[in-house]
Amino acid sequence: MIEAIGFTILGFVLMEISGWAIHKYLMHGPLWMIHKTHHKHSDSFLELNDLFSLLFGSVAVLLIFLGIGKLDYRFWLGIGISLYGLLYFLLHDILIHRRIKWLDRPKSSFLQGIFKAHQAHHYSDKKDDAVSFGLFLVPKKYFKTKDR
Ligand SMILES: [Zn+2]
Numbered sequence: 001m002i003e004a005i006g007f008t009i010l011g012f013v014l015m016e017i018s019g020w021a022i023h024k025y026l027m028h029g030p031l032w033m034i035h036k037t038h039h040k041h042s043d044s045f046l047e048l049n050d051l052f053s054l055l056f057g058s059v060a061v062l063l064i065f066l067g068i069g070k071l072d073y074r075f076w077l078g079i080g081i082s083l084y085g086l087l088y089f090l091l092h093d094i095l096i097h098r099r100i101k102w103l104d105r106p107k108s109s110f111l112q113g114i115f116k117a118h119q120a121h122h123y124s125d126k127k128d129d130a131v132s133f134g135l136f137l138v139p140k141k142y143f144k145t146k147d148r
């Protein structure tokens with residue numbers, strides 16, 4: 001039980017940390033050609049950048065597949081990564097970018113902070129001068145003021 005909870009949380013936390021690093025150093029680096037489709041406006045529903053979600057999703061599915069027989073650490077890491085992916089999709093793709101128009105602007109100061117931090121990431125559509133690369137790992141200043 002403790003293993004299940006521990007590795008689920010670890011999978012979740014590792015996704016935010018590695019996601020932050022991959023976004024900052026690879027997506028805004030050598031993989032900018034793919035990631036820029038998320039920074040430039042386009043009318044199509046899918047972006048080439050969605051390949052990254054597909055890649056992370058495949059890692060989760062693979063881990064769950066490898067660990068499901070024994071319900072070992074791989075299974076729970078896969079569950080943690082999947083939960084992160086689900087939350088990322090809800091917050092980043094639906095709440096912030098409104099790719100599906102389900103949710104209105106958030107009212108809680110925590111969600112407003114996440115929202116503002118990611119908007120700040122999108123102020124620039126350039127490879128080199130972007131800020132705040134995580135979903136949760138963002139500068140604290142965005143959480144200071146609450147809009148009404
Ligand atoms: Zn970016």
Ligand SMILES: [Zn+2]
Nearest residue numbers: 038092097118
């Ligand atoms: Zn975005």
